[in-house]
Amino acid sequence: MPEAPADIRYVAKNMRLDLRLIAEMIPHGAKVLDIGCGDGALIEHLTREKQADARGIEIDMAEVTKAVSSGLAVIHGDADNDLAFYPDGGFDYVVLSRTLQAVERPREVLRQMLRIGRHAIVSFPNFGHWQLRWRLLVNGRMPDTETWNRPWYETPNIHPCTILDFTALCAMEGYGVERWLAVDERGLKAPWKRSLRLANLFGEQALFLLRRAG
Amino acid sequence: MSQAIAPLPEVEHQHAVFADGLPLDCGAVIVPLTVAYRTYGTLNAAKTNAVLVCHALTGDQYLAEPHPVTGKPGWWESIVGPGKPLDTDRYFLVCVNVLGGCMGSSGPRSEMTDAEGRGLGRPWGTDFPQVTIRDMVRAQKRLMDHMGIARWLAVIGGSMGGMQVLEWAATYPDAVLAAAPIACAAHHSAQNIAFHEVGRQAIHGDPDWKGGRYWEDGRIPARGLAVARMVAHITYLSEQALTRKFGRRLRGASALTFLEDVFEVESYLRHQGSTFVRRFDANSYLTITRAMDFFDLASEHEGDLSAAFRGTATRFFLASFSSDWLFPTSESRNVVRALNMAGASVSFVEIASDKGHDAFLLEEPEFHAALGGFLRGAAEKAGV
Numbered sequence: 001m002p003e004a005p006a007d008i009r010y011v012a013k014n015m016r017l018d019l020r021l022i023a024e025m026i027p028h029g030a031k032v033l034d035i036g037c038g039d040g041a042l043i044e045h046l047t048r049e050k051q052a053d054a055r056g057i058e059i060d061m062a063e064v065t066k067a068v069s070s071g072l073a074v075i076h077g078d079a080d081n082d083l084a085f086y087p088d089g090g091f092d093y094v095v096l097s098r099t100l101q102a103v104e105r106p107r108e109v110l111r112q113m114l115r116i117g118r119h120a121i122v123s124f125p126n127f128g129h130w131q132l133r134w135r136l137l138v139n140g141r142m143p144d145t146e147t148w149n150r151p152w153y154e155t156p157n158i159h160p161c162t163i164l165d166f167t168a169l170c171a172m173e174g175y176g177v178e179r180w181l182a183v184d185e186r187g188l189k190a191p192w193k194r195s196l197r198l199a200n201l202f203g204e205q206a207l208f209l210l211r212r213a214g
Numbered sequence: 215m216s217q218a219i220a221p222l223p224e225v226e227h228q229h230a231v232f233a234d235g236l237p238l239d240c241g242a243v244i245v246p247l248t249v250a251y252r253t254y255g256t257l258n259a260a261k262t263n264a265v266l267v268c269h270a271l272t273g274d275q276y277l278a279e280p281h282p283v284t285g286k287p288g289w290w291e292s293i294v295g296p297g298k299p300l301d302t303d304r305y306f307l308v309c310v311n312v313l314g315g316c317m318g319s320s321g322p323r324s325e326m327t328d329a330e331g332r333g334l335g336r337p338w339g340t341d342f343p344q345v346t347i348r349d350m351v352r353a354q355k356r357l358m359d360h361m362g363i364a365r366w367l368a369v370i371g372g373s374m375g376g377m378q379v380l381e382w383a384a385t386y387p388d389a390v391l392a393a394a395p396i397a398c399a400a401h402h403s404a405q406n407i408a409f410h411e412v413g414r415q416a417i418h419g420d421p422d423w424k425g426g427r428y429w430e431d432g433r434i435p436a437r438g439l440a441v442a443r444m445v446a447h448i449t450y451l452s453e454q455a456l457t458r459k460f461g462r463r464l465r466g467a468s469a470l471t472f473l474e475d476v477f478e479v480e481s482y483l484r485h486q487g488s489t490f491v492r493r494f495d496a497n498s499y500l501t502i503t504r505a506m507d508f509f510d511l512a513s514e515h516e517g518d519l520s521a522a523f524r525g526t527a528t529r530f531f532l533a534s535f536s537s538d539w540l541f542p543t544s545e546s547r548n549v550v551r552a553l554n555m556a557g558a559s560v561s562f563v564e565i566a567s568d569k570g571h572d573a574f575l576l577e578e579p580e581f582h583a584a585l586g587g588f589l590r591g592a593a594e595k596a597g598v
Contacts, residue, residue, distance in 0.1 A: 055559060061566070068561040069583040071591020073529065075550055075562035085551035 016041065018205060021181065022095055022121050025209050026050065030092040033057070033116065035079045035109075036099035040067030043074065057082055080104045083112035091117040098205075100124045101157040107169065110210075114175060120210040126182070128162030128200040147204055163200040166208065174213035181207040222434075222495060225282045227275070227311070227318030228252060232356050235331065236313070236320075242343035245331035249357045250311040250318025251275050254294060255302035257361075263598045264363045265305045265589070266354065267294075268371030268378035271446075271502055272494055274317040277309040278302075283493045292577060299586030304593065305367065312378075313353040314345045314501040320353075322497035339497050340426030347374070347509045351381045358389070365389050367596055368589055372396035372574035373541065374502070377509050380549065383530070384511060384522040392592035394531040394585060397538055397574045399545035400519050400552070401510035406540060409449050410503040413442030417496050426497055439496045440487030447486045452537035452570030512552075519548070520555035529559045529595075531588040533581055535573040536566050561588055 019042045026032060028050045034042050037056030040063075046052035056074040058064045067074035075082075079096065080103050094117030096109065101124050103109045113120040125147045135143040142152045150156070161169075163182065170177055180196075182203025199206070227250040235245030252275040257264060267277055267290065278294035280287060294300040300307060311319040322342040326334040358366070369382045369390050376398025383393040402410075417423055420438030428434055448456075460479040467476060515521040530553055534546035543564045550562045565581045567573040574581070 053559070061564060065563050065565075065580050065584050068531065068563050069587035071587050071594065073559045073561050075554075075560055076564055077547075077550075077562075082551070082554075085554045087555055087557060090557050 018097065018123055018183065018207065019045070021183065021207055022097060022123065023050070025121055025179065026052065026093050026095075028052070031090070032093045032095060033086070033091045034095045034097070035083070035113070036097060037063075037067065037074055037095075039063050040070060040072040040074050042095065042097070043067070043072050044070065047072075078103075079109045079112075083109065083116060086112075086116045088115055089118065093117055093119045093121060095121045097121075097123045098125065101127075101160050103159065106159050106161075107173070110169070110173065110175070114210065114212045118212055119178070120175075121208070122166075122210065123205060123207040124161065124166065125157075126163050126200065126203050126206050127160040128164060129204055130201050133201075163196060163203060163206045166206065167196060170208075170210060176211035176213070177208060178211050179209040183207060222316065222323070222493065223283060225318075227282075229318050230357055230360050232360070233331065236349070236353055236356065238343055238349045239346045240344050243329065244313075244320050244343065245327055245329060246320075247313075247353060247356060248318065248320045248324060249313075249353050250315075251357060252277060252279070252309050254278050254307040254309075255305055257306040257363075258598070261361075261363050262365070262367060262596055263304065263306050263593070264358075264361075264366055265300065265307050266358070266366045266369045266382070267300070267307055267309045268354075268369065268375035268382075269309060269312065270371070270373035270375050271506065272443075272490070272499075273375070274315060275309040275311045276317070277307065281493070284489070289575060292575075293582050293585070299582045299589065300370070301586075304598065305589075308357070308361070310354045310357060312350045312374075312502065314342065314350070314498060314505060316495035316498040321495070322501055323495045337429050339429060340500070342497065342501055344508075345501060345505050347377045347381050347505055348385060348514075350505065351378055351385055354378075354382075355386060355389070365391055367598060368392040368394060368592055370394040370396070370585070370589075371398075373398055373571065374506050376541075377506065377511075380511055380522075381509075383526065383528050384514070387523075387526045387528055390528045391596055392529045392531070392588065394533075394588060395546075395549065396533050396581075396585075397535055397541050397546070397571060399541050400512060400522075400549050402507050403545075406449075407507045409445060409540075410507055412445050414500055414503060416441035416445070417500060423496060426500075428496070434491060435496045436488075436491040439491045439494065439499060440484075442499060443490040443494075444483045444487045447483060449540045450570060450572045452539065452568055454537060454568035455570050455572075458568065519552035523553055523556035523558050526556060526558050529588075529592055530561065531585065532560065532562045533574075533584060534564045535569065535571070535578075535581075536564055537568050538571040538573065540571040 032054040034056040043054040046054040057077045059078045064076045094113040132143040182199035183205045229250040232247040235243045236247040237243045278288035278291045296303045311317040314321045316323045322338045326338040371379045376395035379395040417438035420435035423435035463478045512519040532546045534543040553560045
């Protein structure tokens with residue numbers, strides 16, 4: 001059994017700040033599946049620093065080859081098609097970082113994550129951020145920001161949602177929200193710890209730690 | 215090829231003999247069992263750096279040195295050697311001629327024996343019992359025990375070699391720290407069996423085969439075996455590779471005639487066929503292709519492939535090649551999914567290549583980097 005989450009702040013150089021925040025949520029020795037793991041930075045960190053049994057799925061073959069060449073257990077695959085092949089409860093934590101908005105069936109992907117894992121850690125860009133609301137209101141065009149930077153006709157982000165949309169889905173599915181954070185684009189924590197409504201207005205990225213229903 | 219071609223030259227191969235023999239899946243026992251092999255690198259004192267490399271259908275144990283019959287370089291010399299992915303400064307590589315092969319291990323070419331192991335003064339020929347991939351693995355296990363190796367750091371192989379890797383991991387999970395089945399499948403498909411059958415029929419149809427007793431008058435069914443090789447060779451390449459290498463180019467002529475050998479691809483295939491018969495035994499070809507056809511790992515576990523790997527601590531690395539239509543990526547992905555279901559640690563890459571099934575033997579830097587990285591990861595884990 002993994003230990004309870006420690007309060008130690010790991011400083012992993014060269015790792016995206018949002019991945020650092022995710023790593024902090026994962027206890028020592030946990031069994032982790034990272035969906036959309038890229039070149040495996042989080043997996044490598046969890047393996048080395050927390051002696052975790054961490055594995056990954058990545059859709060971009062060049063990233064997969066890079067990760068495997070570093071000796072990491074990463075397979076080529078994607079969230080929509082490959083999660084069904086993992087056994088119930090095979091992992092302690094299943095991570096989906098900045099990918100939920102790009103999958104074909106986000107609701108099904110979340111279900112699969114919490115079937116495979118006891119916990120799910122999900123981060124996504126918040127479509128409720130005030131800048132997006134403002135631009136749509138003023139320009140009447142799809143927003144073009146640092147996070148949402150591709151035109152509507154070629155964006156991979158086909159299922160954008162707001163923080164409130166996401167919590168509504170969690171409530172509908174009966175998932176427990178153990179922790180949540182709103183952070184800015186670089187992954188620094190934003191100070192709206194109490195109010196989801198304020199976080200929904202000012203948080204660029206959201207990070208949720210979910211627990212299986214029941 | 216109307217002229218008679220002499221039987222394969224007799225070459226002494228490094229080997230171990232097991233007087234008590236090997237019981238086979240078919241119920242027969244081969245007494246004694248001979249296992250021919252080659253090693254590269256040095257076994258460390260703790261015997262923890264041993265890597266078994268399994269060869270494909272027409273490969274052999276001469277992994278990284280000139281072949282004793284053909285004089286050609288070893289079949290995987292591109293990745294075996296000091297500083298290469300299969301680093302002979304770090305690992306002790308073992309490569310075994312498969313059971314049923316024709317390079318020194320017990321097979322149709324070796325002397326037939328009775329139940330007590332007495333030589334009968336003639337080759338086994340088609341009387342050699344039908345072996346399975348699992349029998350091949352059991353023979354390798356005997357050599358492993360003989361060498362005093364308790365666990366392979368890794369078992370690696372492509373094509374039929376990959377089938378042996380899967381069988382190793384399923385049959386002796388505690389003896390395999392890391393497994394790398396490359397460009398293979400957990401069973402032979404109907405299409406693959408069909409291609410093999412064309413090859414076998416070509417051999418059977420050659421009058422020189424003589425019902426398998428061609429050894430009696432010192433001839434070999436060269437015509438049939440060459441056709442078998444030509445058909446098989448097409449399945450090892452991709453359409454893109456054939457187009458790139460030969461296109462519709464004519465050989466020595468500027469326009470189409472009805473003379474022989476007009477297209478370069480024809481002449482290439484004939485060359486492949488005629489050189490093959492000088493190094494491979496026809497009855498061995500029949501025996502080994504059958505063993506591949508019989509291979510179905512899921513059927514050994516009530517049809518559930520993941521059951522073959524349940525609870526395994528072995529780390530897996532699978533690689534497929536995008537233009538391989540003999541063992542396509544979908545087959546490797548099926549194995550990956552079964553391993554995921556079994557909770558195993560898996561790495562999997564599909565390498566973009568236009569070289570077809572043969573790509574696993576050729577210069578593919580991304581594949582070599584991935585295989586080398588996987589092996590280094592396993593070696594670190596094992597403290598090698």
